[in-house]
Amino acid sequence: MDGFDPIIGALNTSLNLRLTNQNVAAANVANADTPGYKAKKMDFELALRDALAIGDRLQVEGDAVGHIVHQPTDAVEPVIYDDPNGIESLDGNTVDRAKEMAAMAENQILYDASVEMLKKKVAMLKYAITEGGGNR
């Protein structure tokens, strides 16, 4: 996809990371009653920046044919860590349900926003490859 437009690649990465974020939040909600479970967290902005930094390095190395090293932007594994700010309840669990639901709602809205942008990008590509969309 990067061949068309770097933004499409970035949106693709963003969607993947948003999905990971959703999975992390779902796991936290499911384990809200598990004694000793520590709430997990993923730093979305940091992960996206790392992923896009790899995208920047996708430059032509040398001038021979086939020297474009293709490294997909989702090759970066986001760092998931135990939330250090979680408040431990009596059973050692640090999940805050309200916080998780809020994070999930935010994540979903931003996921939808990324999908909308991707749709626009694809629509523009379609427009271009049909030479303006007119029926000839």
Add this chain to the structure above:
Amino acid sequence: MDFFSSMRVSASGLDAQTQRMNTISSNIANAETTRAADGSKTPYKRKDPVMAATTDRESFGEILANQMDENVQGVMVQEIAEDTRPPRMVYNPAHPDATPEGYVAMPHVNPVEEMANMISAQRSYEANVTAMGSAKQMAQKALEIGR
């Protein structure tokens, strides 16, 4: 890492909360039970589910694909623990299971405790339903790309 792993995690949460709900129902139903099913005079012991985080791995393919999934864990009821508190001794000489002193050993079931537990289970269940709905909506939104 796909939409379905998120849904499976939420499903494991729903399952665990359902089991929790079942034990609560059992505790409430047996609040006055003074005998075991075999007729012995041992009062009912209230049950409590103990949950444990499990890594969501269904098939070999997923084990290969989801190396990073140790951070996305489902939940399971690992054991149903019995309450270790001694039975409540109630003075009721007319009861057929009363001791010669007139006391009956009743289960240590506290209705308030069970109700609070029930509300907590219900809230957790709802949170898992919302999480699953969220993943579903994201998946449906993704299908709109290129439409």
